[in-house]
Amino acid sequence: MVIVYHLMPKTVSARIDGSTPTKEELDFPGVEDGIRGMAFIDNVVASAQSDIKWTEYVINS
Amino acid sequence: MNRKLRMGMVGGGKDAFIGAIHRFAANMDGLIEVAAGALSINPEIAVDSGKSLFLPADRTYLTYDEMITKEAALPADKRIDFVTIVTPNFAHFAPAMMALDHGFHVVIEKPIAFTLDEALQLKKKVEETGLILCLTHTYSGYPMVKQAKAMVADGVLGKIRKVWVEYPQGWLSKLSEREGNAQAAWRTDPKKSGKAGCMGDIGTHAAHLSEYITGAKITHLCADLNALVPGRMLDDDGGVLLKFDNGAAGVLMASQVAAGEENALKIRIYGEKGGLEWAQHEPNTLLVKWLDAPTQILRAGGNYGDRLSSYAKNSFCKN
Ligand SMILES: NC(=O)c1ccc[n+]([C@@H]2O[C@H](COP(=O)([O-])OP(=O)(O)OC[C@H]3O[C@@H](n4cnc5c(N)ncnc54)[C@H](O)[C@@H]3O)[C@@H](O)[C@H]2O)c1
Numbered sequence: 001m002v003i004v005y006h007l008m009p010k011t012v013s014a015r016i017d018g019s020t021p022t023k024e025e026l027d028f029p030g031v032e033d034g035i036r037g038m039a040f041i042d043n044v045v046a047s048a049q050s051d052i053k054w055t056e057y058v059i060n061s
Numbered sequence: 062m063n064r065k066l067r068m069g070m071v072g073g074g075k076d077a078f079i080g081a082i083h084r085f086a087a088n089m090d091g092l093i094e095v096a097a098g099a100l101s102i103n104p105e106i107a108v109d110s111g112k113s114l115f116l117p118a119d120r121t122y123l124t125y126d127e128m129i130t131k132e133a134a135l136p137a138d139k140r141i142d143f144v145t146i147v148t149p150n151f152a153h154f155a156p157a158m159m160a161l162d163h164g165f166h167v168v169i170e171k172p173i174a175f176t177l178d179e180a181l182q183l184k185k186k187v188e189e190t191g192l193i194l195c196l197t198h199t200y201s202g203y204p205m206v207k208q209a210k211a212m213v214a215d216g217v218l219g220k221i222r223k224v225w226v227e228y229p230q231g232w233l234s235k236l237s238e239r240e241g242n243a244q245a246a247w248r249t250d251p252k253k254s255g256k257a258g259c260m261g262d263i264g265t266h267a268a269h270l271s272e273y274i275t276g277a278k279i280t281h282l283c284a285d286l287n288a289l290v291p292g293r294m295l296d297d298d299g300g301v302l303l304k305f306d307n308g309a310a311g312v313l314m315a316s317q318v319a320a321g322e323e324n325a326l327k328i329r330i331y332g333e334k335g336g337l338e339w340a341q342h343e344p345n346t347l348l349v350k351w352l353d354a355p356t357q358i359l360r361a362g363g364n365y366g367d368r369l370s371s372y373a374k375n376s377f378c379k380n
Binding site for chain 2 (some may be wrong): 004007010012015027029031036040042048054056058059
């Protein structure tokens, strides 16, 4: 958690200052990771309810 | 930057678990101050919590709606810079959308939302506004997790073949949701937690960590979910077999009824030449195992020349 609150403010400050954050400073999870998390939940629940062995990991809206 | 960033917090009052950890973490580097809050769904607790954080009364709000509207109307040198959302899962989306709509960056707890559809709408909003959204899958921030990722990316282990990730906790071993445990109550309620219980709460951390370190994506899975405590409405345990797009096979297990366990997240990754092991109980250590040499113990901050990535060399995890 400490590191999240280290990287994120550097990125926000860079926005305010108009500078460019480094690749390391940008290495925190974002909305794409959030979408994969929600898809993981949907796919795991679908698989648990299915008798088919493998469920393809899909991102369905 | 010549000042601290100003944070407005939604949730995290005296009735809450994770909010205080966010404030502790935000304080650590001295880059952030808590400037405003809508700290609880209960107005009395919201006010009381604001007082104990020494927030000014006029920036202790009763609802996130009020906080975001009034903060947006303040002059730029006073208003908050970003909103941190530490409410239960069902109450993530609305404040996040509203914050983005009013020009605030967002830090948000996992899982990002209640449904996939909400997450997709958030993505659209982030793209439209160009604002920053940070999701607190915190384990990917640990120095030795970043070290593990760098070693995999550098090909130190060769091609990755196997991922084992386990996340046992024991705190839901009883039907605590019926005994007044607020954290248990919403997590086991499908109307508040989402489609899954344990898999949403901690399985998502495990899945994220496995994809983060390997740089590979899950393509197929085979899951078994269980509600092992009688009377529970959502899964409190499960096992998932995984296949990754780099050909690796994986096993993910998550349980909140592993009686006696605290927060025993552990990941092991094996390639052609060796393996890595990282555990949350010992976060500053990374074990590196070799097919043809003794196991190494790498420590965050270790003085090993160029062997550690700069991040792992220069930081030591305090939380
Ligand atoms: N990253 C992690 O490792 C981690 C760990 C624990 C919890 N979490 C996540 O953090 C979130 C909160 O979990 P918790 O255990 O702290 O929950 P909690 O029940 O302890 O606290 C929730 C807080 O939100 C407040 N709240 C609820 N609805 C609100 C609203 N509409 N407006 C303002 N405040 C509101 C409650 O009054 C309370 O203060 C969840 O999404 C959970 O998944 C993440």
